[in-house]
Amino acid sequence: MGENIGACARAMLNFDLTDLRLVNPRDGWPNQRAIDMAVGAFDKMPEPRLFETLDQAIANCHFTLATTARTRDMVKPVFTPKAAARELTARAHQSQKTALIFGAERTGLHNKDAALCSGLITIPTNPDFSSLNLGQAVLLMAYELHQQSGTETLDVTLPTGDSAPVEQARLQEFFERLETELENGHFFRSPELKPGMVNNIRSMFTRSDLTDQEVRTLHGVISALIGNKAGK
Amino acid sequence: MGENIGACARAMLNFDLTDLRLVNPRDGWPNQRAIDMAVGAFDKMPEPRLFETLDQAIANCHFTLATTARTRDMVKPVFTPKAAARELTARAHQSQKTALIFGAERTGLHNKDAALCSGLITIPTNPDFSSLNLGQAVLLMAYELHQQSGTETLDVTLPTGDSAPVEQARLQEFFERLETELENGHFFRSPELKPGMVNNIRSMFTRSDLTDQEVRTLHGVISALIGNKAGK
Numbered sequence: 203m204g205e206n207i208g209a210c211a212r213a214m215l216n217f218d219l220t221d222l223r224l225v226n227p228r229d230g231w232p233n234q235r236a237i238d239m240a241v242g243a244f245d246k247m248p249e250p251r252l253f254e255t256l257d258q259a260i261a262n263c264h265f266t267l268a269t270t271a272r273t274r275d276m277v278k279p280v281f282t283p284k285a286a287a288r289e290l291t292a293r294a295h296q297s298q299k300t301a302l303i304f305g306a307e308r309t310g311l312h313n314k315d316a317a318l319c320s321g322l323i324t325i326p327t328n329p330d331f332s333s334l335n336l337g338q339a340v341l342l343m344a345y346e347l348h349q350q351s352g353t354e355t356l357d358v359t360l361p362t363g364d365s366a367p368v369e370q371a372r373l374q375e376f377f378e379r380l381e382t383e384l385e386n387g388h389f390f391r392s393p394e395l396k397p398g399m400v401n402n403i404r405s406m407f408t409r410s411d412l413t414d415q416e417v418r419t420l421h422g423v424i425s426a427l428i429g430n431k432a433g434k
Numbered sequence: 435m436g437e438n439i440g441a442c443a444r445a446m447l448n449f450d451l452t453d454l455r456l457v458n459p460r461d462g463w464p465n466q467r468a469i470d471m472a473v474g475a476f477d478k479m480p481e482p483r484l485f486e487t488l489d490q491a492i493a494n495c496h497f498t499l500a501t502t503a504r505t506r507d508m509v510k511p512v513f514t515p516k517a518a519a520r521e522l523t524a525r526a527h528q529s530q531k532t533a534l535i536f537g538a539e540r541t542g543l544h545n546k547d548a549a550l551c552s553g554l555i556t557i558p559t560n561p562d563f564s565s566l567n568l569g570q571a572v573l574l575m576a577y578e579l580h581q582q583s584g585t586e587t588l589d590v591t592l593p594t595g596d597s598a599p600v601e602q603a604r605l606q607e608f609f610e611r612l613e614t615e616l617e618n619g620h621f622f623r624s625p626e627l628k629p630g631m632v633n634n635i636r637s638m639f640t641r642s643d644l645t646d647q648e649v650r651t652l653h654g655v656i657s658a659l660i661g662n663k664a665g666k
Contacts, residue, residue, distance in 0.1 A: 213570070215563040246563050277594050277645055284581070285589035321590075326580065331447040331478050338445070338573055345574055348558065349516070380655075387658030402651060409592075410642035419634060423612075426619030427659035 204229040206307055208239025209337030211247065216341070217348035220247035223259045227252070228306070256315045257374050260301050264367040265293050265411070268303035268311050268319040269339050271332065275398070276313070276405040279321040286323045287346035298367055302343055307336040317401035318370070320408050365413035376417050377404055383428055436461040438539055440471025441569030443479065448573070449580035452479035455491045459484075460538070488535070488547045496530035497522070500543050500551040501571050503564065511553040518555045519578035534575055539568040597647035608649050609636055615660055 204227075211222055224231055231252050237244055244250075253259040260266050267286050281289065290300045303319055305311030316322065325334060325342055334342075381400055390396040412420075436459075443454055456463055463484050469476055476482075485491040492498050499518050513521060522532045535551055537543030548554065557566060557574055566574075613632055622628040644652075 212565055216559045216566055218560040241565055243563060243565070275595055277592060277597070277643075277648060280591045280593060282589050325577075327448045328450040331475060333444055333473050333475070334448055338448075338570070341570055341573065342577055345557075345577075384655060384658050387661040389654060389658035399651070402648070403655070406642055406644065406648055406652075410638055412638065416634065416638050419631070420638075422621060423616065423635070424659060426616050426621035427656060429619040 203307065204233035204235035205239045206336045207231075207233065207250075208236035208243075209335075210304070210340045211236070211240040211243040211250070213337050213341035214344050215243040215247055217344035218351075219344050219347065222247065222250040223253060223301075224250050225253050225256050225259050256303070256318060257370070260303070260318065261369065261371040261374070262299055263301045263370050264298040265290070266301040266303055266319045266370070267321050267323050268305070268316055269323045269325065269343065270305070270311055270316060271324070271334075272310065276317060276401055278316070278319070278405050278409050281321055281323045283323060283325055283342055283346045284349075286321075287343070287350045289321075290347065291350040302340075302347075304336060304340060313401050314397065317404040318374075318408065320411065365415035368412045368414045368417045372414065372417050373407070373412065376420055377407070379421070380424060383424055387428075435539065436465035436467035437471045438568045439463075439465065439482075440468035440475075441567075442536070442572045443468070443472040443475040443482070445569050445573035446576050447475040447479055449576035450583075451576050451579065454479065454482040455485060455533075456482050457485050457488050457491050488550055492533050492535070492550065494531055495533045497525045498533040498535055498551045499553050499555050500535035500537070500548055501555045501557065501575065502537070502543055502548060503556070503566075504542065510548070510551070513553055513555045515555060515557055515574055515578045516581075518553075519575070519582045521553075522579065523582040534572075534579075536568055536572060592643055594645045597645035600644045600646045600649045604646065604649050605640070605644065608652055609639075611653070612656060615656055619660075 207222075207224065207227060214220065214222060227233070229235070231250065251259075267281060267290065286302075290302070293300050302323075303311065303315070305315070323343070325339060327334060377400075380403070384390065384403075390399055407420075439454075439456065439459060446452065446454060459465070461467070463482065483491075499513060499522065518534075522534070525532050534555075535543065535547070537547070555575070557571060559566060609632075612635070616622065622631055639652075
């Protein structure tokens, strides 16, 4: 909804966030109701960028967290808002590009999109009345990020030597190759089971903060395993 | 505005606050637009109480903090949201009745009302774009209060559903199988390089906290990838 985009922009700019990326917005873009709702925020931030799919939107990112209300059948770390803000800030200080991902208000995030993220964020609310709208979720996360400006230490570090964290685009190429080869190997028992199986496999890899070098290694692993096939 | 009262109730109940006191609301009370805006929150909290003046509303309180955007010409402590939440919570534990006070959206809090409060709260925002509405200010403070209640939750959790974390023995079997197959596929370029490559591959998997089910899936992945080999 245009209104939600405007509310997001307003919430973001209050806490100094300005890189807004829209994935296939229902009401199109630009949108007058978004502009009305943003009370001038769009005049003080770069033009939001528009993408067809989430993959494209996060292609140049290294670490992404998605807010979600529901528990997922995916093995993926779940952060509190504060822990998420700490993690995102520490990674930004290490020159990683990070992203916060929010689903559409009514439908939330699709599982296939959640599977692309490094982790999830759940905002703890009253179990008897959980009714945060999209703008409010953005506001709370923007606030927590703003609270972190000034802190630089990671609770847990992952030294990766000379190898940089992989870009999402490289990781997605790897997933596509792996899944094609698994399809060829009749790994997916049925078309109905495939999406869930794909999500589970992607989750194993997205949560381990792979480096560029490691993804190249994984390509080598696939090549070696399929090596005896004709034509390879 | 009725809408603002509804947004406040909704924000409060999300974080388990239910004692709403209204001082001389412009649109009167009860108010249909408030009810519409609260998406059911009023059904799950006691009826808001109505007062003519702020003095009356906070008459039974011991400690009160008012949010304000502007600096006041009053000598009065100014709290960050988090420090305010800590203070209010600590005093509540000492059986003090505490209150958070919010002014009308357009006019803010009158100086005579601010003078009645024990202290002020300023929410730090972007100096070039400070545009929190009333409901958003209530949301942030309710969130910070909720953060103070009980700290038993882990910052980061990894929900794994029914699948238990894998035992090291199972993981090692998987490694051995993978490495045997990689050897067969001429993955290791030389005997000298092999130990380092093995370590790197193992590290990718050991750091992602794999579950039992996931390791079974990975066995399936290997089987699918080598599927065309004779004898498998």
